[in-house]
Structure formats: C-alpha cells, structure tokens
Amino acid sequence: MSDFALGPKAKAAGYRLVGFEEIGSTNNEALAAAAAGDPGGVWFASLHQTAGRGRRGRQWHSVPGNLAASLLIVPDASAELIATLGFVAGVALNRGLSAVLPSGTFRIGIDGADGADGRSRIALKWPNDVLADGQKLSGILLEASKTPDGRSAIVVGCGVNVVSAPEGTPYPATSLRALGVEKSAAEVFEALSDAWVEVFGLWDDGRGVAAVLELWRGSAAGLGAPVAVQQDGVIRRGIFETIDSSGRLIIRDDDGSRFPITAGDVHFGATASARS
CATH class of the missing domain: 2.30.30.100 (SH3 type barrels.)
Structure with missing residues (x-):
C-alpha cells in the first residue's frame, strides 16, 4: 500500500487511484488496464519506478520518494486533438506544482529558459518538460493504445523529481528537495490530480484546445529567446x-x-x- 490519495476535485469527478510503493512502470500498468478494457479515468501512482521510460525510448531514472504517476483516459476526440493532451498535462503539472510550492521559491531561469513574463517560478519547456529555475523538474510521456472495442486509449505519464534528480542528463535537472522544498510525492500527486481535472475540463474533448494552448504559452520557457x-x-x-x-x-x-x-x-x- 502507499500513502497516495486523490484530491477532492478528482474524487468528485469520479477518478480512481491505484497506488504502489514500487513498480516497474506506471505507464505499463495503465496500458495493461486499457488492454483489459478499463474505461479510463484511473491513476496509477508509485513512490519508486524501476523501469520507467521517457521520450524516444530513453530511460526515466527514478529513486524512492520521487513521483511516477500515469493516468489512463479514453477521450472522445480526433487523433489530431488527442496529440495536444501533452499540453494539458504540462499546464496541469504547472498548476499542481505551484499549488504545493511556497511563494518566492524560484528565481528567474538561469539560461534564458524562464517564463514568458520573466517571473515564473515554474516554466514549461516544449514539448513536454517542466522546468524549475531553468532545470528539468518533471517530464511527461504520452502513449497510445486501443481498448478491446477499438477505442483510442491514452496514457499520460508524469514523473516528478521530488527528492532527487538524475545526474549526467542532456539537460540540467533538479528536484524539489534540491530547491529547498520538502514536499512528499503524495502531496504533489494530490495537487496534480485536482489540477488535471480543471485543465482537462477546459480541454473538453478538444473543443477547448485553444484555451489550453494559450495557458501553456503563458508559462512557456524561452519565448522570444x-x-x-x-x-x-x-x-x-x-x-x-x-x-x-x-x-x-x-x-x-x-x-x-x-x-x-x-x-x-x-x-x-x-x-x-x-x-x-
């Protein structure tokens, strides 16, 4: 068992949660659920992921205490619109992390990768990373599958460096702890689950994609640079x-x-x- 819990908005919206102390890959668990016919709206969250992966088949390094969370959804939208769900996840992570961070935690990004207004504590790096102080704090991985009845199932995987960040990465990485923020993976997940409800509702099966993209631009790293x-x-x-x-x-x-x-x-x- 784990200490994970859904936020009140996620509970009210009918989301479900499966928590783990350790697992190979939360994305794999979500993909298996899709193949078994799960209707979606279920989170898989773990404190330790031993076989995580990132974009382009890269390994996602995670240590005990970091957050690995994957959401299975079965949206009613075209493939083109479904592709924009990464921006929904980015905005949701932005909001979720901002909700658990004390004000004034971060200075402007150190390499020009600060937010569009030059004051953002958190910045979104295209296409699917979240930066803190110009360093990678979180990553997003979308994977697609099919349900037994042929519908498109999407897994939205989110990894957050809560207690530790990997070294030797192509882009500098950091963790909440390294930034002086002592929050647990469970606290981050609860805030993320509620923020997802808000932003996914705005996306509205793709009808609100323009509004989501505008929110993403408002926190984009490096605009104009x-x-x-x-x-x-x-x-x-x-x-x-x-x-x-x-x-x-x-x-x-x-x-x-x-x-x-x-x-x-x-x-x-x-x-x-x-x-x-």
Missing part, C-alpha cells in the same frame, strides 16, 4: 516565436522565415546561441 532544436543529428537554430494551434514549435530564423517543428530536443540561451 534563442533556441536550438536537434532532430536526427541536425540542429536548427533561431528565435522561439510561439507554438501554433496544433502545438508545433515555431522558430524564426535570421532572415525572418518561420518554420514549424513537430518533434526534437530543445535547448535555450547560451547553448542555443553557440555555433558548432
């Missing part, structure tokens, strides 16, 4: 101008041309400005 995106060994540099209505990163290059990025590894500030 130099950005470098690496795609399959090729690096494209420019200015991070915005995300479009589909959630694509829009970069403006030196001659004013704008081009969309659908996937890639993003770096800001001095790293983005360096010429190789």
Whole structure:
C-alpha cells in the first residue's frame, strides 16, 4: 500500500487511484488496464519506478520518494486533438506544482529558459518538460493504445523529481528537495490530480484546445529567446516565436522565415546561441 490519495476535485469527478510503493512502470500498468478494457479515468501512482521510460525510448531514472504517476483516459476526440493532451498535462503539472510550492521559491531561469513574463517560478519547456529555475523538474510521456472495442486509449505519464534528480542528463535537472522544498510525492500527486481535472475540463474533448494552448504559452520557457532544436543529428537554430494551434514549435530564423517543428530536443540561451 502507499500513502497516495486523490484530491477532492478528482474524487468528485469520479477518478480512481491505484497506488504502489514500487513498480516497474506506471505507464505499463495503465496500458495493461486499457488492454483489459478499463474505461479510463484511473491513476496509477508509485513512490519508486524501476523501469520507467521517457521520450524516444530513453530511460526515466527514478529513486524512492520521487513521483511516477500515469493516468489512463479514453477521450472522445480526433487523433489530431488527442496529440495536444501533452499540453494539458504540462499546464496541469504547472498548476499542481505551484499549488504545493511556497511563494518566492524560484528565481528567474538561469539560461534564458524562464517564463514568458520573466517571473515564473515554474516554466514549461516544449514539448513536454517542466522546468524549475531553468532545470528539468518533471517530464511527461504520452502513449497510445486501443481498448478491446477499438477505442483510442491514452496514457499520460508524469514523473516528478521530488527528492532527487538524475545526474549526467542532456539537460540540467533538479528536484524539489534540491530547491529547498520538502514536499512528499503524495502531496504533489494530490495537487496534480485536482489540477488535471480543471485543465482537462477546459480541454473538453478538444473543443477547448485553444484555451489550453494559450495557458501553456503563458508559462512557456524561452519565448522570444534563442533556441536550438536537434532532430536526427541536425540542429536548427533561431528565435522561439510561439507554438501554433496544433502545438508545433515555431522558430524564426535570421532572415525572418518561420518554420514549424513537430518533434526534437530543445535547448535555450547560451547553448542555443553557440555555433558548432
């Protein structure tokens, strides 16, 4: 058993919860539930994940006390709109973390990756990371599956560095504890579960995607700053101008041309400005 509990809004909305002290992968548990015909609306949360994964098959390192949480949902929306659920998760994580953090905890991001207004305690890094003080605090992984009756099932995986952050990562990482914040994974999860209800309700099976993307832009890391995106060994540099209505990163290059990025590894500030 674990100490996890849903927040009051999540309980009222009918969400369910399965908690673990240790598990291989919360995303795998959610995918297995989808294959077994679960109708969705269930969280799988663990204090220790031994076989977690991130984007592009990367390993997600987690130690006991960090949060691994995956939500299974079966949304009634097109594939194009379902793809924007990562932004729903980002905004929800932003709100959830902000709810448990004392005011004034963070200074402006150290590498140009601060929020759009230059004052954000938490910033959202395209496409699916949450930064604190310019360092990675949380990551999001969406995976798709099918229910036995052929509907699209989506697993929204969230990992939060609560007590420890991995070393040697491509982008600097931090944890709540390293930032002087003593909160438990259970406290973070409860706040996240309630924040998800709010933002997912706004998304409204994709009808409110524009409003969600606008909230995401309001906390975006590096808007208006130099950005470098690496795609399959090729690096494209420019200015991070915005995300479009589909959630694509829009970069403006030196001659004013704008081009969309659908996937890639993003770096800001001095790293983005360096010429190789």
